Amino acid sequence: MESKTIQKRRLLPVIQAIVCLCLLAGLGSGAGVRSVSADGGQAVFKDTATHWARPEIEAMVSQGILDGYPDGSFRPTEPVKVDQFVKMLILSFSEQHPNQERSWRSSFLDSLTEENRTILKQDYRYFDFKPAMTGYWAKPYIDVASDLNFLNKSRYSDFQANMTRENVAELIYYTLQETEYLEDAEFSLSVARNYGDLTSGNERMQRFIAESLIKGIMEGYPDGNFGVGRYVTRAEALVILTRLTDKSKRIPMKPEKDQLQRIVPASTGSYKIVAFPDQKMLDMYDTLVEAGKLRGTNYNLLDTTLRLFKDDKEKQAVLNASSMGNLGASANSATAKEEVALWLDPAYNTYGITVRLREGTLARNKEAVELFGNRLFTYEAIAFHRWFNAICEEVEAGHSIASKQAEVGGYTVNLLVDNENKTVVFSIATTK
Template sequence: MYQYFKKILSGFLVLVFVMSLSFGVSFSQNQSNPIFSDLPQNHWAYNAVKFMVERGIIIGYPDNTFRPDNPVTRAEFARIMVISLNLPIKVTDEPSFKDVPKDHWAYPYVESAKYYLTGFRTQNGDYFKPSDYAVREDMAVALVKAKGLQNENVDMNILNNYIDKDQISKNLAKYVAIAIAKGIMVGSPVPNSNQYKFEPQGILTRAQAAMLLYNVLNTQLMEEKITYDNNSSTNNNQQNNYSAPNVAAYTKGDKVVLVWNKINDKKLKGYAVVISKNNSSPGYPQDGYFKIFSDRNVNYVEIGVNSKYNNGDFGVYIKSGEEYYFSITAIYEGNVYVKGNAIKMKIPVIPNYFEKPSVKYEYKENKFVLSWRKIEDVRLVGYWIVISKKTKEPKYPNNGYLVFINDKNTTQYIIDNTVPYKGGDFGEFLKDGEEYYFSITAQYQDRVVSGNSVKAVYYSNLEIAKLRPELQAKTVKWWGQWCINLKWERIDNEKLQGYRVVVSESSSSPDINKDGLLAAISDKNITSINVKAKDKYLINGEYKELKKGHYYYITVYAIYSDRIVGGNVVKVKIP
């Protein structure tokens, strides 16, 4: 009886193997029209493919093609074996193959399915050749091992019936002979002779794989009425009907990589990546989650230093050098959660790793607040607040600094324009309504590390934004002469006293005290003026003329009884 069930199981594994042949193609639940546009009824593999499709085992591609002649690479073949046989994911400290390193997409599949695969041994080590196409003798090895026939006695003379027996790789000859003897792979007859051709180095195609497995299914998957022992168990526990993820882990640089077997179950909704500091068997939802994947094909995730976690027992962020328990929970329909095995791993300590500050800004109670994520590092000394008008990624000391904060627990600072800036490219104070780049540089014991930058319009008080003139400029014809029309929105404020129009030929931020006064307007109802060539402006106690064809920077300042607020700057060419 046990041997019978073993045969049924091996047949089932082959069945699942067939299901995986639709690389990246969805599985059919109710395939009403199994005919493919590129697979006519007289195609040699038509019945085999039709057999699979009618039973919902495989379907074609979204464009209603099967693509029977598409080849299969060795890397894809490894992935098929893992998925079809539901193999546990296994990884090693050192990759088994020189050309499949840890960062290769097929690495976990090749390592996990190595028992069913073939390789190439040289004096320099073993190679897998992942981009080469899988060949028929590779299929022979995989099927013989999947069916547990590798130790069968076989008469090797059976290969004498094949004209291409010398093309069979020496170490694979027994597998090919067993496949032939068991009727798994037969080959094709040679015309006008009693011999066959096996084509061991023939590239394996989707159609060939379907036909080979069709032959196995047609001869082995037959019903038989049987009885059960009293000790036979039934699925009394609901979760016995659901597969649990089999998880493996390895390190890559400063990250822990989790890989797990893909579960082919239409009830599966996705996977939750679960981490715990104290629970040696964590599961979702009770132990929180790192990520939830709704894509059932995902079976790989990288977790690095400072990765953010949700509802865990160790805080919000993963820390360098700390040990955690990692697991995957399969999420099924009906709120069924099945957790896989857990693996204890240490987040790598990278001696040369220094965390970069992560900065953002916001207005709190109308104040401009710069904040950043706290850095947990004993080597940290403090933080420099850095601002620039022109440099998109400012850093200390290149772009000066506003203040240095030596309290490592401080993670925000209100910039209220009361502290002069040192060594900047915009003067000592920021100007309301102007855009700047803000950043934080972390000061470590032996180095500085700059973080990201944010671009923001600065106001020492957000209420000032309502007081800022919004200037627009366009070229118009006025009294028969081309000129620049400057226009801004009317400001309704009882403290408003008037406007100053300021111009500069060289400075992109015209200063009311240093640059040219083009117009002084005391009537706050006037919100536009026209300027043209030869109009005069006052600078340093003397008048100069606007020159035709020259570019100028122009802005408008609103004059209030308690403050002066500058507007935006426009660049114009005098017509």
């Protein structure tokens, strides 16, 4: 009968082989660092059990956005590199399937302009979300981010450098510009100025930081600073990307009490805060709301522009074009078919009326335009409306009218005329 020592020696290689196979199977499937449920149980990583960003870390790791290390750690305070952040950004807009393959999220594709959707369909038809196997590993992610205008390659001399907070803010800014909308610049800067180190950045950088703050995607530190020059950690990067891709996770921003601010509807069904230069323009925003209701349901108030439509058919056609990236009320836009646009430009303290003249335009929108003019010009409103109607009737009749300027009731009115398309723009600013 063999001794127990000999038996143990014979079993040892078998046990070691079984252990190795189990480890290989776990690492191959990615389960080696995320096999434990994060739903209120044991931490997935040995160094994140009490970390403030544990929920975001475990959620994003489960989606394949970023992995932990073979030793079971995540290293949440380790700086993230530029190329790593770009990769994480791109993967955040995709979803991972059971077979580990990825595809773009439908919500992301819907948020893009038609031009960017075409770029993905044509130039990145076979994009597989995987690193390059030859050459620089991050090239596929950097290329697609650049072509979607999320970043400018020339801005980075070294993609393997640590990512600073202002670098992240810039990337967030341009991503939002392509997928959502930008907040009111004046309001954003007014909030950002509360951070002590904001002025250490140039004007361009301040704009990026302000946008990331007002959107509730980034936040400052307890010491009252934004952290200009500081590196973004792996944990911070995942929290930032979580807020970017999931609006419900963002830090809500409210208008400041006793300030000239108002929450207004923005694109994609969201809302934004606009800061007005004075009480007059704030009151005129309320006038836009009233003027729209005079047209029943044939209007759309977005940001600080009220668009008035001939009927519901025209309204739906314009809104559908807008959702495809053609939003705008420019006189020469082939897709902007609203009859009248009443608008405010808080950044330049300017008011305006844009009219596309065709049969019945003036009659259908008479009440709305008169309400806007009466509230703006008050005692001089009659003089303005006489001039307004005379110009519109001439252009509608096909008579060529030159652009000109006039003074009405303390305002300078610049008249811009597109005779070919029978479009008239009255741009109104306080006379200085």
